[in-house]
Amino acid sequence: MSAVTIAVSGAAAALPGVSDPRDLLHPAVPGADPVDPAALIGKKGLRFNDRATRLGLHLAYVALTDAGLLAERELTVPGDRIGTVVSSNLGNADTVCRAVGTIAKESTSALSPMDTPNASSNIIASETAIRFGLRGPNLTVCNGRTSGIDAIRWAALMLRAGRADHMVVTGVEPDNEVTRRLIDGPVADGGAALVLSRTATASAKALLGPVVHTRGGARTADALTERAPGARLWLAPDEVPVPDGARRLALGGWGELSGALGVVQCAAAAGWFAEGGAGPVYAVVGGAGAALFPAGGAA
Template identity: 35%
Template sequence: MSETRKADEPLAVAAWAVHVPGLTAADLPGSPDEPACTPDDAKDVLGRKGLLGKEPSTRLALCAVHRALGLPPGKLAEPLPYAPGTAVVVASNLGNVETVCTVLDDMRERGGTAVSPLDAPNASSNVIASSLAIKYGFNGPNLAVCSGATAGLDAVRLARLLILGGRAERAVVVGVEPADPIASALSGLRTGESGALVGGAGVVLLGRPGAWPWETGITCGPVVRSTERPEAAAPALADAAGGEFYGAAGVVRLAAAAATLNAAADPAAAPSYTVGCGDADDGYLTVSVGRAAERAADRTPVGAGSAS
């Protein structure tokens, strides 16, 4: 592992993707050119193998990561050369809440033997992060963040600590929430918040320069706590369909900002954005994402979620 780095050192944003069913890049930067598939159609991106028993939030996260890595549809043809030393940090407050409620209801009504072996693993709050690590072979630290409205940028902050502290070479940071009836009802109980919960995922690949086998020239700085609600970076980065992403918001917005910066014809026209998330109860976090004046000469297109 590399030596510990300065806490304020910017990290490279090597790739990104946003996956909100039905939305395209025209609706939300970082999304695919064609409407993003639903969890039921995740086989179109991932192939059929390994999806049995996977919850909608896990399927959405897998689709977003698959696209951010620039992988062709279907199962992996060979191990990923950059998987060793790669951490996975997932932000999701409600990702498995439907399964937890279902398992508890089944146990109360019919006993423990009524719980399906396919449902039991999904009762773990770390099921999304572990599913990503198993599918792609990431053997670095594996974390789940369930810290409320700041979860997305809390995940970015933890990924920075892992990388700058020498615990991981690079990190896959995911924010994902489902939109099932139970998750939507729980999200609706939050005080002072409006807008329906939007099911979707965002992912950013972070690391020091050279940690990933491609460069974009986009970096993000340290995560900063704020006492006031941050202003939206730009109208194009607002949450989708009049709703909100709750714990996934920080990562979705960071991915959308990176996609917007990468697509800008003139780097000086959009030098940086400040991305924020949070609410009055959980507080607010912000992170700055910027683009170098000169694009990397060896930029390799990375997935449909990353505008080339």
């Protein structure tokens, strides 16, 4: 399975002031307008979706279109060969808390039948699959700080196992009263998405190298350095050691990225290569990390 080349064939980023992966390489813009999914994909079908799901649909639409898998709102390849993995730690917490509050104050009979589906932990991934006709593997990863990189790892595993030809990986978090209470501060209100494909094309944004999981950020950095030496850019928080002379990009300023962080890091790597940057690039968070190479580079 390890011999399969995995390409980043599509990339999307959506945060306040960010509409392209290249924007992630620059500081956040204070006071920028929030992302408006309805302006891109239309209001139809969004009315009863929660904020996280709307943002996820926005990101998947852009990434699928960027990869050439979606044109005129129709898939250009069979949907049963496209799967999706979503990473979100806070995604539908507002819906769940609202439902619990309603039950406590009244009863289950007071719950809205239009709102209760949003309490599913897999709602973002399932709505993405339904809207775009993705009939391949479908799952959600929700395991703290490493969640985004772990979603990349699971998608790569599905591709190497031949379960799909393309996997949409979305990392997204919403900013609302409930999520702010949970993390005691603002949440990023957006995220990023990638399309990973089994074959590299001329239009590929990057190649996915080794994805590792260790017991800590320093060990992860060491493991990536051993398997893919010579990184020019480290997409890593401050606690991860970076060699002298290497550039670090911590991707701060939008609020807590949580489960979206690893996917945002990998989207930023695609933006780095689009700007002509050299590789490999490391994306490291907690005990998980991934190496990405320019399209045509060694992976």
